[in-house]
C-alpha cells in the first residue's frame with residue numbers, strides 16, 4: 001500500500017506567498033535530514049496540490065524538499081476573474097517567483113495534466129532555474145507560428161464545453177461541486193451512467209445518480225469539494241480560456257524555433273497513461289527531437305495515473321531521479 005499524505009497530515013505545512021501580486025497557497029514537505037535539492041510539483045484540472053499525495057512521501061524519503069502549490073484559481077490560491085492570469089507564461093513567472101521566495105537557486109519540476117504542460121513552459125522561460133523535468137500524462141506540444149485550436153483534436157472536444165458558460169453555470173455550490181468531482185474521478189450510476197467523456201464533456205443530468213468514485217476516500221472528496229467551493233469553478237475553468245493568449249505569448253518564440261531549432265538541455269521524463277482518453281500516448285510520437293535527454297515510460301492506467309498506479313509511477317520517477325538529486 002503506497003504511503004500517502006492526508007489532508008491534515010503532520011508531515012506537511014500549508015504556507016502562503018505573494019507571487020507577482022497573487023496570493024498562492026503551497027504545501028511544503030521537508031526531508032528528515034538536510035535537503036539535497038528542491039522539487040516543485042504542479043497539478044492539473046480538476047485537481048489540487050493534494051493530487052500529489054501519493055508522491056510527496058516518496059520524494060521526501062529521497063532527500064528532497066517538496067513544494068506543491070495550489071495553482072492559479074485553486075484552493076488557497078487567489079482566483080482572479082481574467083483569463084490572462086491563467087496563461088503558461090504567468091504560471092512560469094509565478095513559479096520562478098516561488099523558487100526565489102523559497103531561496104532555491106535551481107529546482108526539479110514535476111507536473112501532471114495541465115501541470116505537465118506548464119513544466120515544459122517553465123523550463124523554456126527559465127532554463128537556468130530548472131535542473132530536471134518530469135511530466136505525467138502530458139506530452140510536449142511546441143509553440144506554433146499559427147493558431148491551432150486544441151479542439152481540432154477529437155480527444156480534446158470536451159474543452160469546448162469547459163471553456164463555455166455551461167459548467168460554471170451548472171456546477172455551483174459545494175454539493176454540486178462534490179458531485180462533479182466525484183464524476184470526474186470515476187463515480188458511476190447504478191446503470192453504468194458516466195458523468196464525463198472526452199468527446200462531449202460533462203453529462204449534468206447524471207451527476208445526482210453517481211455512486212462513490214474509486215479513487216478518493218470520503219474525507220479526501222470532502223476536502224476537495226471544500227477547497228473548490230472557496231472560489232467556485234470560474235478560476236479552474238479559465239485554464240481552458242487561454243488558447244489564444246498562450247499562442248500570442250509564444251508566437252515570437254515559435255518563429256525563433258522555426259529558424260534555429262530548439263532542444264531542452266535538462267533531462268526530461270515523460271510517463272504516459274496507456275488508457276488516458278484525454279492524453280493518449282500517441283500524442284507523444286516524435287517528441288524525442290525536442291530533447292537532449294528524453295526518457296519515456298508508460299503505465300497501464302487512465303488519466304488519474306498518480307492515484308491509480310502510484311507505485312508504478314513512483315518507481316519510474318525514483319529510478320529516473322537516481323543520479324539527479326546530487
Ligand SMILES: O=C(NCCCc1ccccc1)N[C@H]1CC[C@H](OCc2c(F)cccc2F)CC1
Nearest residue numbers: 045046113114117138141150184198277278303
Ligand atoms: O484537459 C485536460 N485535463 C482534463 C482531463 C479530464 C479527464 C478526466 C478523466 C478522464 C479523462 C479526461 N488537460 C489538458 C492539459 C493541457 C493540454 O494542452 C496541451 C497543449 C499544450 F500544452 C500547448 C499547446 C496546445 C496544447 F493542446 C490539453 C489537455
